[in-house]
Amino acid sequence: MDKENKIPKKIIFESVSKIYVGEKDEAVTDVSFSVQEGEFVCLIGPSGCGKTTILKMIANIEQPTTGKLIKPANVSMSFQFGALFPWLTVFENVALGLRQKGIKDPKLTHEVHKYLTLMNIAELSEKFPTDLSGGQKQRVGIARALAVEPEVLLLDEPFSALDAITTAELHDDIIKIWKETGKTIVLVSHIIEEAVSLGERIILVKEGKVREEFKINLPYPRREQETDFAHLVMKIRKVFFA
Amino acid sequence: MREISRDHKHVKNYHRRFLLSYPATPIQKFYTFLLAPLIIVLAMYFVFRFFPALNSNQPENFSLGDIVEASFATFGRLFIAYVLAVIIAFPLAILAVYNRFFEAILLPVFDILESIPVLALFPIVILLFVRFGMLNGAAIFILFLSMLWNIVFTLVGGLKIIPKDITYAAKVFGITKLSYFKKVILPGVFPELVTGSILAFAQGWNLTIVAEAIHTYIPGGVESNDLFGIGSFLVHASSSGNGTLFIYSVLVMVVLIAIMNLFVWQKLLHKAERFRFE
Numbered sequence: 001m002d003k004e005n006k007i008p009k010k011i012i013f014e015s016v017s018k019i020y021v022g023e024k025d026e027a028v029t030d031v032s033f034s035v036q037e038g039e040f041v042c043l044i045g046p047s048g049c050g051k052t053t054i055l056k057m058i059a060n061i062e063q064p065t066t067g068k069l070i071k072p073a074n075v076s077m078s079f080q081f082g083a084l085f086p087w088l089t090v091f092e093n094v095a096l097g098l099r100q101k102g103i104k105d106p107k108l109t110h111e112v113h114k115y116l117t118l119m120n121i122a123e124l125s126e127k128f129p130t131d132l133s134g135g136q137k138q139r140v141g142i143a144r145a146l147a148v149e150p151e152v153l154l155l156d157e158p159f160s161a162l163d164a165i166t167t168a169e170l171h172d173d174i175i176k177i178w179k180e181t182g183k184t185i186v187l188v189s190h191i192i193e194e195a196v197s198l199g200e201r202i203i204l205v206k207e208g209k210v211r212e213e214f215k216i217n218l219p220y221p222r223r224e225q226e227t228d229f230a231h232l233v234m235k236i237r238k239v240f241f242a
Numbered sequence: 243m244r245e246i247s248r249d250h251k252h253v254k255n256y257h258r259r260f261l262l263s264y265p266a267t268p269i270q271k272f273y274t275f276l277l278a279p280l281i282i283v284l285a286m287y288f289v290f291r292f293f294p295a296l297n298s299n300q301p302e303n304f305s306l307g308d309i310v311e312a313s314f315a316t317f318g319r320l321f322i323a324y325v326l327a328v329i330i331a332f333p334l335a336i337l338a339v340y341n342r343f344f345e346a347i348l349l350p351v352f353d354i355l356e357s358i359p360v361l362a363l364f365p366i367v368i369l370l371f372v373r374f375g376m377l378n379g380a381a382i383f384i385l386f387l388s389m390l391w392n393i394v395f396t397l398v399g400g401l402k403i404i405p406k407d408i409t410y411a412a413k414v415f416g417i418t419k420l421s422y423f424k425k426v427i428l429p430g431v432f433p434e435l436v437t438g439s440i441l442a443f444a445q446g447w448n449l450t451i452v453a454e455a456i457h458t459y460i461p462g463g464v465e466s467n468d469l470f471g472i473g474s475f476l477v478h479a480s481s482s483g484n485g486t487l488f489i490y491s492v493l494v495m496v497v498l499i500a501i502m503n504l505f506v507w508q509k510l511l512h513k514a515e516r517f518r519f520e
Binding site for chain 2: 022056059060061075076077079080081083085086087096097100101128129130144145148
């Protein structure tokens with residue numbers, strides 16, 4: 001048994017399929033893969049391929065129709081457009097999960113400010129979501145997801161609606177947070193370059209099935225201009241568009 | 243910390259800055275606060291001045307205080323009917339939106355029930371309330387029915403536009419059942435609830451004339467059966483040709499509605515902007 005296999009697995013999918021109520025076709029079919037503790041995995045694939053369904057099952061939003069899914073109870077998620085509650089301030093949005101867990105002041109305020117500071121948005125504490133830019137909303141969404149100190153952090157295309165500069169800044173921040181906290185992260189994206197920039201491993205999903213896995217051994221920070229980066233992107237692109 | 247405290251104050255004061263549901267220009271404020279009320283008063287004056295036939299009988303002993311008191315009695319009935327309508331509308335709307343089985347059954351039923359005029363339900367009102375001497379109950383029931391569907395349909399619309407991601411986020415953070423109602427549904431439908439409430443109250447004010455003049459729908463009813471309220475005042479004034487009472491009653495009612503619009507609905511409409519999904 002090599003060193004890699006000794007690391008405990010946080011998420012295990014065993015022949016998982018999912019059919020939504022009222023639908024005929026399976027959203028995902030016979031999906032099997034695992035994610036190790038502390039690993040950064042990216043699920044990529046074209047729109048409608050089932051990658052978000054996989055994420056929803058990990059987040060306990062949806063249940064598998066058949067197959068076996070092992071995952072920790074404490075999973076948190078950041079959404080594509082932030083999914084912030086518009087009537088709550090940034091502070092209250094981040095405090096949402098903590099309040100549900102029964103955490104009260106002064107610990108609550110301390111925890112919220114800790115994650116607002118981590119995401120560089122402490123000064124936005126009393127603003128409402130409508131007053132924020134797309135990048136700021138994503139930062140709040142990630143702070144909210146981190147505040148509950150999850151064992152697994154799920155990111156559902158969090159950078160897809162952002163400009164290139166904001167995306168690059170957030171990529172750097174995510175990598176920094178991942179390295180500092182050692183959290184297990186599963187990110188969904190349809191952008192190959194993004195997945196290669198961030199993930200240790202890429203799982204390619206097509207038509208509801210896991211098509212191929214790619215191990216990324218490039219050192220961080222990764223830049224698109226590097227030759228190895230470009231080769232990897234090309235390699236994945238061939239399977240992605242096959 | 244000072245920055246946060248200043249921001250907090252800013253948030254608290256946010257809604258106080260707007261008297262209307264929108265940041266009104268001086269001209270809009272002039273229209274709203276001066277010109278519109280002036281037009282109403284002038285219209286009343288001209289009606290009174292040039293249609294003396296309305297005033298053919300001697301005015302009875304009704305003071306302005308009586309009319310104001312009657313308006314508040316009517317408002318009380320409207321308020322009770324409104325609260326009941328909201329309490330009933332929420333479960334109906336939630337069932338119709340979140341349960342596929344009930345959605346298929348309830349929405350067509352709501353459509354049919356909404357199209358039945360409240361006046362057609364008088365036999366039920368008589369059977370349920372008037373026969374047992376519950377005259378206030380009869381009036382409130384009529385007002386409740388007139389308000390209910392406005393609130394139900396706006397709530398159904400509001401529930402349907404709560405984004406799926408908000409629902410998922412709630413689930414991820416453990417917000418389910420009663421806390422989902424308190425933390426997602428109530429604030430999520432707040433803008434639609436305000437709109438529905440405005441429509442419901444408008445409908446309610448329209449129906450007060452019918453609801454309070456109980457003698458008009460009791461077989462063999464007399465005016466002494468009528469409830470004390472602005473609706474029955476208007477019916478009485480109209481039938482007895484008491485133009486003064488009629489005009490003052492309408493005027494007091496208009497003023498009360500205008501006050502409610504300015505100090506309740508406009509504030510709530512403005513506040514509702516914070517609750518809208520992007």
